[in-house]
Amino acid sequence: MASNREQFEVSGNMKTWSIGLMGVGILAFIIGFITKGLSSDEHQQAIFWGTLLYNSIFFLLICNASMFFICVTTLAHGGWQVTFRRVPEAISAVVPIFGLIAIFILFFIVFGLNHGDHNLIYHWRIPGNDQIILKKTGFLNPPFFVIWTLLSIGLWSYLGMRMRKLSQESDETSMNPEQGNRWIVRNTVIAALFTVWFGLTVGSTTPWLWLMSIDTHWYSTMYSWYTFASSFVTGMALIALFVIYLKNKGYLEYTNDEHLHDIGKFMFAFSIFWTYLWFSQYMLIWYSNQPEETTYFQPRTKEGVWKGVYYLNLVINFLCPLLILMTKNSKRNYTVMAFMAVLIIFGHWMDFNQMVMASISRDHVTLGWLDFGIAALYVGMLIFFVGKALAKVPLIPKNHPFLKESIIHHT
Template sequence: MASYSNQFVQPAGMKKWGMALTAVGAVALAAGIAFLGLSKDEHDSTRFWAVLLQNSVYWLLVVNAAMFFLCATTLAWAGWTQSFRRVAEAISVVVIPFGILAFIVLMGLVFGHQHHIYHWLTPEGDKILEGKSGFLNPTFFTIWSIITIGGWIFLGWNMRRISREADDQPFTTEEGKKWIFKNTVHAAFYIVLFALTVTSSIPWLWLMSIDAHWYSTMYSWYTFASSFVAGMALIALFVIYLKNQGHLPFTTEEHLHDLGKFMFAFSVFWTYLWFSQYMLIWYANIPEETEYFKARVWGEYRGLFYLNLALNFLSPLLVLMKAGAKRNYTIVSFMAILIIVGHWVDFYLMVMPKPLGDHATISWFEIGIALGYVGMIIWFVGRALEKAPLVPMHHPFLKESVIHHT
């Protein structure tokens, strides 16, 4: 174990990739403002804002999934995660810059009066939108977005602050019990906020209200499943990267196997929700409900519709079903990247059809902005990993993680 370091220092290659991809995103944004955002063409302007909305919400929910994972496993008193919990904590730090970026985009949409994306901004004469105006209005949208993003940032910071206490000195038995109880209580606060936002109201406000005449009772769970499995894939990627760099000595194939099981299980869960939502709407065949899938199954989005299923269901099902595959670094890395890309496509299909119709495309702007977010994740996670020991050596449950076996 002497060859392992418990303190991370970013390799030059990691810094270069983070900075280079972030620069790509910055160039794409600048070009997007010049050629799309300031364009007099209605479709160009709508495309600019729709791409920013899709990426800002998707990547924010993905990095926020890391703190949900930590809090859920804390409530379950799961010891197996302790050997790599600092990876999830570092990813959750990115909620701060991504939350700020998402809030700027959302306020730009609402107060920039981008009614081509949020039709509820102009409800006059539309009885359905007027009926929803108590919920879909700029004031409520803004206040709840502030509470949501601010709550995620504050409660996430608080959980990380408590976690750092395990670096100071060993706990006595009584101190360890009190500390675990404090962890559990504060994790519960976060889970309550998460339930009131990610698994209920926020997907309605930020995404489902794009199709304001349509609604689905499964939409929030569907959005959660999509972003959470991508979040687990992101954790797995950084765990593998750190292992290859000679860190995380207590993280083994057993832990990777469990991360792979999360990726596999929630891919199946996402598919269950996808099928349940689609099947009920198809079977009922009610025109105001089927319009959502008509725009996606036929026409310009048909290829992406089936690609979405292939990337997010068939690939994880066929590849990650075997136990050996979930213990293989190369396979898990490949599938993690595939899942992250696949659910980016999923969010693309959530956002684009209504505001852009047949004018949607995946070109330099869409790819450039996505790569910019990837670069920022690499940059911010690398910096966060440097600020604390990679393993909380005095955590009362660390031994459980060290002897973890599946």
């Protein structure tokens, strides 16, 4: 019989917050759909569906980043994360749910927002006589978009499910060294498949299709890496938040300051990596000063209306992690880590907002009640479904071959 510390129970407070946030989000969705989604103004329709688009992609990618974290540490035969492994597993369990929502939104935009001779968001959908778009139709076309989207989300969900099931096998019985080795090999194989597929999608084609193709004339070879860095650092911040929450509730007894310190290292390091990509992408395009390149940055810099949001991202996502998470003590302080996790999640959500909405609405900033309302809906669903996933299995994989290594972990 599992002890209270090994088996998570969803508290009434957690249920209340998740349902309350979902209620606020549903209300915002309904009002937004009536006032914007059903509006005769095409621009208002584009704002409504664009808001749904970037929120669905952002929350899907940061949840998927949790499984990527599990898989890369599995491939490295790292054992330090085993004591809190069930946290990223529970977060990744939300991927199929958020994936289905994203599929609906993406497909509706591609097939349902065609107005005459143009699509409200994806201009490549009806290229007309645009020679630049016509040269990209081998990649930007509805059949490829549909197939690649289904394959991306389908394999993320399936391989993630396989990894979680393998993890749960360690709860059923203890393993001798030979059984443990075979189990580790099976984990390594699935983790390798997920990592390769993650690289082919999040690290390459999927951000081009879902996000960069909104600016159909523009392209950047660094865009997918930029999106990956943003997703992964936010995913690590999300893991940190749930670990801190569970520790404060008396769970995860084998997870200590050493583990939190290493999670903080990821948050710090990938904030720097994101900034490197932010600067490199901007600097190379600024240096070349080519019209087809600089068009992306015109509404976001200089006299563009989005410049405040654009540079605020740099302050939140670079300066704050750099100055606050640099020291050892800050990465071991629960309050500081929780604050920085929330700040990083908010900062990169803002970044996804400007990545999409500054391309849809180049003349004015759209950030407002609808954005925060839809975000509240996703946060509420995230809390609700992660809580359910945590309660289904023991929080500590007690028969995992690397559990002892994780317990005695020291940085």
